[in-house]
Amino acid sequence: MLPLRLDPESPLPLADQIVGGVRQHIEDRLLRPGMRLPPIRGLADEHHISRFTVVEAYDRLVALGYLQSRRGSGFYVATRPTASLREHRPGEVERAFDNAGVLYQSLEESGDRLKVGVGWLPPEWLDEEGLRRNIRLLARRADTRVAGYGTAQGYAPLREQISLRLAELGIAAPASQITLTHGATQALDIVARTFLCAGDCVLVDDPGYWNLFANLRLYGMQLVGVPRTASGPDPEALAELLQTHRPKAFFTHSVLHNPTSGSLAPANAFRVLQLAEQHDFLIVEDDTYGDLHPGAATRLAQLDLLRRTIYIGSFSKTLSGCLRVGFFAAAPALMARLTDVKIVSCVSTSEFSERLVYQMLTEGPYRKFVDRVQGRLAMVTEQTLRLLERCGMRIDTEPKGGMFVWARTPGISDATPLARRAADAGIMLAPGSIFRPQTQPSPWIRFNVAYATDPRLERFLGEALGR
Amino acid sequence: MLPLRLDPESPLPLADQIVGGVRQHIEDRLLRPGMRLPPIRGLADEHHISRFTVVEAYDRLVALGYLQSRRGSGFYVATRPTASLREHRPGEVERAFDNAGVLYQSLEESGDRLKVGVGWLPPEWLDEEGLRRNIRLLARRADTRVAGYGTAQGYAPLREQISLRLAELGIAAPASQITLTHGATQALDIVARTFLCAGDCVLVDDPGYWNLFANLRLYGMQLVGVPRTASGPDPEALAELLQTHRPKAFFTHSVLHNPTSGSLAPANAFRVLQLAEQHDFLIVEDDTYGDLHPGAATRLAQLDLLRRTIYIGSFSKTLSGCLRVGFFAAAPALMARLTDVKIVSCVSTSEFSERLVYQMLTEGPYRKFVDRVQGRLAMVTEQTLRLLERCGMRIDTEPKGGMFVWARTPGISDATPLARRAADAGIMLAPGSIFRPQTQPSPWIRFNVAYATDPRLERFLGEALGR
Numbered sequence A, B: 001m002l003p004l005r006l007d008p009e010s011p012l013p014l015a016d017q018i019v020g021g022v023r024q025h026i027e028d029r030l031l032r033p034g035m036r037l038p039p040i041r042g043l044a045d046e047h048h049i050s051r052f053t054v055v056e057a058y059d060r061l062v063a064l065g066y067l068q069s070r071r072g073s074g075f076y077v078a079t080r081p082t083a084s085l086r087e088h089r090p091g092e093v094e095r096a097f098d099n100a101g102v103l104y105q106s107l108e109e110s111g112d113r114l115k116v117g118v119g120w121l122p123p124e125w126l127d128e129e130g131l132r133r134n135i136r137l138l139a140r141r142a143d144t145r146v147a148g149y150g151t152a153q154g155y156a157p158l159r160e161q162i163s164l165r166l167a168e169l170g171i172a173a174p175a176s177q178i179t180l181t182h183g184a185t186q187a188l189d190i191v192a193r194t195f196l197c198a199g200d201c202v203l204v205d206d207p208g209y210w211n212l213f214a215n216l217r218l219y220g221m222q223l224v225g226v227p228r229t230a231s232g233p234d235p236e237a238l239a240e241l242l243q244t245h246r247p248k249a250f251f252t253h254s255v256l257h258n259p260t261s262g263s264l265a266p267a268n269a270f271r272v273l274q275l276a277e278q279h280d281f282l283i284v285e286d287d288t289y290g291d292l293h294p295g296a297a298t299r300l301a302q303l304d305l306l307r308r309t310i311y312i313g314s315f316s317k318t319l320s321g322c323l324r325v326g327f328f329a330a331a332p333a334l335m336a337r338l339t340d341v342k343i344v345s346c347v348s349t350s351e352f353s354e355r356l357v358y359q360m361l362t363e364g365p366y367r368k369f370v371d372r373v374q375g376r377l378a379m380v381t382e383q384t385l386r387l388l389e390r391c392g393m394r395i396d397t398e399p400k401g402g403m404f405v406w407a408r409t410p411g412i413s414d415a416t417p418l419a420r421r422a423a424d425a426g427i428m429l430a431p432g433s434i435f436r437p438q439t440q441p442s443p444w445i446r447f448n449v450a451y452a453t454d455p456r457l458e459r460f461l462g463e464a465l466g467r
Helices: A014-027 A040-047 A051-063 A090-107 A128-140 A156-168 A183-195 A210-218 A235-244 A266-279 A300-304 A332-346 A351-362 A366-390 A416-424 A455-464 B014-027 B040-047 B051-063 B090-107 B128-140 B156-168 B183-195 B210-218 B235-244 B266-279 B300-304 B332-346 B351-362 B366-390 B416-424 B455-464
Strands: A067-070 A074-077 A178-181 A201-206 A222-229 A249-253 A282-286 A309-314 A326-329 A404-408 A444-448 B067-070 B074-077 B178-181 B201-206 B222-229 B249-253 B282-286 B309-314 B326-329 B404-408 B444-448
Touching: A014 A051, A040 A051, A051 A067, A051 A074, A051 B332, A090 B332, A128 A351, A128 B128, A156 A178, A156 A326, A156 A351, A178 A183, A178 A332, A183 A210, A183 A249, A183 A282, A183 A309, A183 A326, A183 A332, A183 B332, A201 A210, A210 A222, A210 B332, A222 A235, A235 A266, A249 A266, A266 A282, A266 A300, A282 A300, A300 A309, A332 B051, A332 B090, A332 B183, A332 B210, A351 B351, A366 A404, A366 A455, A416 A455, B014 B051, B040 B051, B051 B067, B051 B074, B128 B351, B156 B178, B156 B326, B156 B351, B178 B183, B178 B332, B183 B210, B183 B249, B183 B282, B183 B309, B183 B326, B183 B332, B201 B210, B210 B222, B222 B235, B235 B266, B249 B266, B266 B282, B266 B300, B282 B300, B300 B309, B366 B404, B366 B455, B416 B455
Parallel strands: A201 A222, A201 A249, A249 A282, A282 A309, B201 B222, B201 B249, B249 B282, B282 B309
Antiparallel strands: A067 A074, A178 A326, A309 A326, A404 A444, B067 B074, B178 B326, B309 B326, B404 B444
């Protein structure tokens, strides 16, 4: 008898639960090499689940090298994980996918599920008509290349345009110091692959962008969270961490930080850069949400001028997530190497998408459009704040812009069970633990204000929190 | 005085040559910690090169942690490589970029340089009109999503379409077993990241796809080349290699192999699969050029039915390199994990590009178009073979299709110097050594027949080879 705990209410598929449970038992040596697993039929009947689910789980465990199948006799714990398909660090990877699972749900076609947990605006908030118009325009133009490969660094006029926009933010970077990527996430991936290696200690925001955490963990890096205050990374906590850790890099989010929507104060920026200098680590500044910030904001690259900072941006939040256009800007000495890693990883990016973004930035009323989105966000943020207060949620700092409200559920230590109940009610929530470097428990929840005003959310929270 | 050998004729930029030379001296301990480098002006004058080139090289060496700059005093060998920006395995990475450099040149905007060395067809050979027409059509359709993110596995109707096409090749893979990627190269990258780790021994074709080699080396994998015969990997040589190596995977190219254009014979396929079974390694079958093969061909996935084979395809060679649409097909048990790694690496792929490929496959005359390309390729292949013979090049096996002729320069051991001379004459060649796992010398050259019939090539080869 295999002491497996399966939870049919969990968002994790039953097969995944079996795989995870069996692996845990093998790793804990409760199941030892050569021991026979319960027969498929027996396990399925015991847990009232489909035999197919058990077959799937066992097959996966065989593929992962944990089990061996002996024809006509059943499944046995492998004497040693078979080599070819085993993973690097089962524990690490497994945890990484707790996070990836949430993004998977975000991307899923979901009928009428209310996705309060996603990290982007509803497509209907974006300028779909402008995109369509410019796509038609590009397709008619004789000079649009639609069949050939793009260039190594990406479409030069767009890089020029980004250079101008960075200059307005006070970041001097000629087009030669900008390389276009398949979204900001690929830019983060390229930087990690170029400068870091397995075992390296890497600082990240706590809470922070969990897809990045999953990615860095897949590379085998050790994540250390820097507590986030309302005005950016906590410099005292950072200084203390640097007493015991020797990080190679700090990945941080300066403006409209995901998930708290807080922005970096100049004094924090100065202190972080000072510590980076003293302790000689690279800074990777992700500015994915920056365009949604009303008015001026402080960026590390502004002070450091790309000496020790690599700056990353994206057009996925304001133009289109489906175009996959992001970029990094870095010191001249680093560009050749970073661009080589881009080529080696994916050859090139889509020049058609890059031309489209260029059109949208130069021919369309991009600034006016972003202003309108900011106004609309301010309105629903206000509504969301009131709604959450009515449900008894606590907000420490009201956001100054962006699409997120970061709110705390009082009287609990972890919001994950609440997110599970929400999933059953057709509402996707993003509980705080997924934003933590080691998915530690957290009473916080990130609400996307563009979805939060749907009455279903208030109804659910009201009932769940007993208001 | 620093004994640096700089070659102004080399395709490698002078700054790269300085960086490489100084690093070599440091690694060979000819330059030791604390030693002063020659002043910028002195080194520039000595080699008759620009001071800016030396500055750039020194700056990069500082960034890489090899040198330290002392204000007003000059550059010194660092006492220890500074931590944050050092690389994993300088030697490995450096070699990787010998290869990446060639792809960089392929992607570069090059005026009237003759790119006989590229791995794709000239854009004007492709159906640019069809692409433009379908782009306009998609932009007009109300159901085309242009602003939102795509789904995790990619646009479902295209995956269904690929499933049908794979069924015609005898590979049964429902759409759930297919995930779309940012080109075939990203598919290879995802597979490597999911199942392999640093230090793993990996088999590759020798000669083979060098961008893959550079990628695997960046991950720190050990590449072992399996000699390629006219009918696929050499099974005897493979068996012998398996006496001493325990590979985790074999990355191979079955149909219209790059660079030889040879295809896998059924007997070789069977033997390779048998050895994979016996020695328990994964097979990653790259079928990027398969659609250009006239008539039937053998694929490993056909025999193995995706049990131990992951099958990778692309539309970059027949539809458009700029759309970046490729895919992998794998066993059901592996799909969740592979797709998670895709999400973690880049969130999602471009649904607009995927819809466009779907349109081109279903509404356009794709098959007729590919037939026409095959006919045209057969014609210029014939011309190229005669031309190369006139110049004294040797061809062991005439290709049965595809865009490459693999030809040997008689009487030399390495074609790289010839490729350098060609570069000076405005002709980009792909010398054999870049297709070898350790860039060993090779007298072979890969000619792209779509470019080779340009009279400039025959003129150059005639002169260079003294005919």
